[in-house]
Amino acid sequence: MLIAGCTVALSLLQPSALRAQKTNEPAGQTGPSGLPQNARDFKFTKVDLDLLRQVNAFDKYIEERGWVYSEPQINQYLEKIGLTLVPQQTPENVRWRFRAIRDLEANAFALPNGSVYVNSGLLSRIENEAQLAGVMAHEITHVVHRHAYLEYRSSRKKMVAIDLILTAASAAYYTGAGPLVAQAMANLLPVIVSATVFGYSRELEHEADICGVEALQQHGYDLREFSRGFELLRKGPEVDLSRAPVFWSSHPKLTDRVGYVTTMAEQLQPSSAGLLVNRSPYFIASADVMRDNAAQAMLLGRPRTAVAIALRLTAEDPNNAENYVLLGDAYRSLGARTPLPEAAELTDEAKEQARLRMRKMTLAEYDKALLEDERGPERWEVNRNRSQKSFRKALEMDPHNASAHRGLGYLFERSQALQESMSQFREYLELAPQARDARQIKLHLESLEHPSSGLKPQAQKTTRAQ
Amino acid sequence: MKPKVLLVIAALLSNPFLPGQSVRSDLKSGKKQIRTLVLMPVQVNLNRVTLKGHEPMVEESRDSEVPLALEIGAALRDLGYELDQASLSHQALAKDDYVRYTVDDMQKRFDEELRQLQRKSSDVRKGRFTLGDQVAKLPLPDNLDALLFVRANAHVLTDNKKAFGYFVAGSVSDTAHLDIALVDAKTGDVLYYARKKVEGDLIHDSESVASTIEKAFSNLPRARPASREDRHKAQGANAQAAVVESAKQVETAAASAPETIAPGPDSHPQRIRVSHAVLKGMLVRSVRPEYPGIASANFVHGDVVLRIVIDTLGRVAEVKVVSGPPQLLPAATSAMKQWRYHPVTLNGQAFEVETEITFTFDLQP
Numbered sequence: 001m002l003i004a005g006c007t008v009a010l011s012l013l014q015p016s017a018l019r020a021q022k023t024n025e026p027a028g029q030t031g032p033s034g035l036p037q038n039a040r041d042f043k044f045t046k047v048d049l050d051l052l053r054q055v056n057a058f059d060k061y062i063e064e065r066g067w068v069y070s071e072p073q074i075n076q077y078l079e080k081i082g083l084t085l086v087p088q089q090t091p092e093n094v095r096w097r098f099r100a101i102r103d104l105e106a107n108a109f110a111l112p113n114g115s116v117y118v119n120s121g122l123l124s125r126i127e128n129e130a131q132l133a134g135v136m137a138h139e140i141t142h143v144v145h146r147h148a149y150l151e152y153r154s155s156r157k158k159m160v161a162i163d164l165i166l167t168a169a170s171a172a173y174y175t176g177a178g179p180l181v182a183q184a185m186a187n188l189l190p191v192i193v194s195a196t197v198f199g200y201s202r203e204l205e206h207e208a209d210i211c212g213v214e215a216l217q218q219h220g221y222d223l224r225e226f227s228r229g230f231e232l233l234r235k236g237p238e239v240d241l242s243r244a245p246v247f248w249s250s251h252p253k254l255t256d257r258v259g260y261v262t263t264m265a266e267q268l269q270p271s272s273a274g275l276l277v278n279r280s281p282y283f284i285a286s287a288d289v290m291r292d293n294a295a296q297a298m299l300l301g302r303p304r305t306a307v308a309i310a311l312r313l314t315a316e317d318p319n320n321a322e323n324y325v326l327l328g329d330a331y332r333s334l335g336a337r338t339p340l341p342e343a344a345e346l347t348d349e350a351k352e353q354a355r356l357r358m359r360k361m362t363l364a365e366y367d368k369a370l371l372e373d374e375r376g377p378e379r380w381e382v383n384r385n386r387s388q389k390s391f392r393k394a395l396e397m398d399p400h401n402a403s404a405h406r407g408l409g410y411l412f413e414r415s416q417a418l419q420e421s422m423s424q425f426r427e428y429l430e431l432a433p434q435a436r437d438a439r440q441i442k443l444h445l446e447s448l449e450h451p452s453s454g455l456k457p458q459a460q461k462t463t464r465a466q
Numbered sequence: 467m468k469p470k471v472l473l474v475i476a477a478l479l480s481n482p483f484l485p486g487q488s489v490r491s492d493l494k495s496g497k498k499q500i501r502t503l504v505l506m507p508v509q510v511n512l513n514r515v516t517l518k519g520h521e522p523m524v525e526e527s528r529d530s531e532v533p534l535a536l537e538i539g540a541a542l543r544d545l546g547y548e549l550d551q552a553s554l555s556h557q558a559l560a561k562d563d564y565v566r567y568t569v570d571d572m573q574k575r576f577d578e579e580l581r582q583l584q585r586k587s588s589d590v591r592k593g594r595f596t597l598g599d600q601v602a603k604l605p606l607p608d609n610l611d612a613l614l615f616v617r618a619n620a621h622v623l624t625d626n627k628k629a630f631g632y633f634v635a636g637s638v639s640d641t642a643h644l645d646i647a648l649v650d651a652k653t654g655d656v657l658y659y660a661r662k663k664v665e666g667d668l669i670h671d672s673e674s675v676a677s678t679i680e681k682a683f684s685n686l687p688r689a690r691p692a693s694r695e696d697r698h699k700a701q702g703a704n705a706q707a708a709v710v711e712s713a714k715q716v717e718t719a720a721a722s723a724p725e726t727i728a729p730g731p732d733s734h735p736q737r738i739r740v741s742h743a744v745l746k747g748m749l750v751r752s753v754r755p756e757y758p759g760i761a762s763a764n765f766v767h768g769d770v771v772l773r774i775v776i777d778t779l780g781r782v783a784e785v786k787v788v789s790g791p792p793q794l795l796p797a798a799t800s801a802m803k804q805w806r807y808h809p810v811t812l813n814g815q816a817f818e819v820e821t822e823i824t825f826t827f828d829l830q831p
Contacts, residue, residue, distance in 0.1 A: 053525075054524050054525075057524040057525045057528065058524050060528070061524060061527075061528055064507075064528070065507075065570065065573075066559065066566035066567060066569060066570040067570060070563050070566075071563070102567065102570060292567070296571060296574070299571055299574075299575055299598075299600060300574060300575065300578060301578065359585075360582075360585070361582070362578075362579055362582045362594070362595060362596075363578055363579075364596065364598070436564050436603065436605070437602075437603050439602055439603075439605070439608075440599060440600065440602035440603050443599065443602050443652050444599055444602075
């Protein structure tokens with residue numbers, strides 16, 4: 001029903017785009033079943049069924065890994081949007097499922113069996129429902145139009161794609177936290193990765209965009225948000241050290257795509273009055289995922305991502321003390337970095353140097369090295385003050401906020417103010433004795449209380465236990 | 467002169483302290499001791515390499531994880547370590563998002579550290595590597611000492627690709643590597659790390675997997691024996707650590723079916739092939755086959771190799787003859803059927819296992 005009529009727009013704007021299609025019939029034309037011609041005519045061959053078996057196994061694999069969020073709030077929200085965007089009739093061998101996945105990359109992908117995954121990294125980057133709907137409509141088109149099968153049938157392409165993935169995977173390897181889901185997928189499902197990493201062939205991507213725009217238009221979403229979403233995905237807060245283009249954000253010819261989507265938006269929606277953007281519902285549904293994503297980013301050496309998320313959360317929901325605690329934690333883990341990359345970091349030379357360091361250092365060592373750089377101490381001082389201010393603000397809003405004390409505890413510890421640090425940890429344990437991380441903090445506090453010679457603070461507990 | 471040089475090289479190559487497996491100095495000296503471990507979910511990535519390129523082996527990868535975990539568990543029990551099967555069991559992960567996400571976080575954090583571990587593993591000795599004390603976020607009992615991370619990566623070459631490799635450039639054999647790291651459960655420090663090439667087929671050859679694991683653990687000190695205090699702690703302090711098994715306990719315990727073991731997510735138990743090492747110490751009852759009179763009168767002797775299946779309750783469910791003198795087969799199979807094992811479990815899930823066992827009939831007493 002909705003992925004209908006893409007043809008009109010196609011012939012209107014990019015008449016050459018689908019010339020490469022084997023059939024002369026426009027791919028997007030909808031039949032009485034509500035499915036486009038190419039979906040209705042699709043006959044499953046042995047090769048296709050083989051791919052279907054693999055993706056079903058992959059679905060199970062990522063569930064078992066614990067990568068899929070089980071929070072009903074975000075998944076129900078994704079499902080609500082997804083199901084309004086899918087055609088009325090479900091294509092053969094498709095079962096629609098829309099879920100959020102724990103992964104820092106700003107990426108989304110669809111498996112040909114109808115599983116549409118949106119990464120927490122993407123949810124943390126985009127701003128509203130219209131942008132999300134754009135991404136999802138695009139992915140749905142890949143499923144409905146059987147793009148994965150079409151790509152899989154071409155074994156020549158398969159080989160080229162795999163070589164490209166290996167290049168991308170090794171490039172991505174040195175960008176700090178590796179794109180883990182993608183890496184596992186590269187090992188397990190190269191074809192799907194090739195499609196999500198490098199995009200399907202240009203024609204298929206184009207088709208997905210055009211049909212995506214159509215679907216958004218039918219639901220009254222603001223199309224300008226679709227191209228704005230592209231821009232947001234392209235510009236992250238981290239320095240991109242990868243040598244090859246990676247992920248949704250860098251599907252081939254992104255500027256072209258922003259271009260034609262903007263043109264379509266202007267033609268189809270001359271005025272943006274009364275169009276859906278839905279900033280607030282989007283924010284409410286995805287706030288928990290954003291917080292979790294920020295925590296993961298801190299753990300995996302991407303504190304700038306965490307700061308960006310925390311700043312958004314405090315801006316959207318300034319009355320929530322927890323958001324300020326997150327911001328405090330994020331500034332602390334920023335160490336000697338600036339919240340956004342400075343121009344000097346973006347030169348080829350600087351990137352090469354950063355790659356070299358990351359290749360040889362662990363995350364902790366890299367943090368330390370930054371602190372020892374010329375402007376390191378000064379930057380840390382700025383971040384330390386921001387961090388402390390955020391925790392104080394959280395405590396002003398909610399004097400019984402336990403996690404702000406925990407944050408201050410770590411902050412004071414880093415500044416060698418051990419007495420103050422310990423009293424903050426004690427305060428935390430008193431306020432939140434049942435917290436899930438109470439054991440961690442308790443052990444940490446013990447290591448501070450009983451420092452012994454020659455051992456790292458954390459190592460003592462076990463030594464004493466002998 | 468030359469032989470001497472060669473000798474030195476040979477000595478260097480055989481030196482177990484060269485990259486391969488590294489022990490943190492305090493663990494090696496005995497200053498730090500560990501006894502109870504929990505196995506983080508094992509991750510296996512298998513790829514089939516064809517002339518066209520890499521092909522994924524999703525199902526094979528998933529299916530290899532349990533047998534690999536069981537082999538590793540057996541090797542650790544053999545070294546005197548106790549395995550906590552409850553804290554990160556399937557049920558624990560399924561019912562608690564926090565546990566599942568934290569496990570996922572730690573796995574990802576480990577993969578980050580692994581890059582440097584592989585690059586300069588000898589630095590483990592100095593205590594250079596750590597996952598940070600965030601590992602203490604995992605809800606683990608206080609007496610649990612360490613987490614074990616396992617990664618296996620393999621490229622399986624098709625016959626065509628192998629043939630191609632012989633004539634043109636390229637590798638001609640399968641390659642599989644195993645990364646194993648022991649991490650302090652409280653501080654996150656990496657205490658032991660080994661990277662070993664698997665000699666043989668990672669998927670089908672359980673014996674060579676078992677021997678690779680044995681090599682990987684060759685520098686790991688034996689576990690300290692449990693003190694009375696430990697036992698007390700383990701019993702009293704934490705109810706979560708209910709299913710802690712040690713080889714010793716298993717040998718002496720009666721053959722009661724533990725209630726804590728769930729049949730697994732599917733009602734049909736998964737059958738997996740394991741090496742005989744997995745069953746070491748799991749034996750509850752063994753029956754010696756009687757030497758058939760006719761056989762001994764005719765000086766028939768030799769080995770009988772049986773392929774057996776042990777069900778989820780530890781009973782010998784199937785016995786098939788692999789090889790052996792015909793006169794000795796009935797005695798061996800009928801004895802085998804009376805054997806009884808403890809159920810083979812991994813993180814609270816019981817499995818049906820298939821393995822080979824050899825009876826030696828020797829006329830010399």
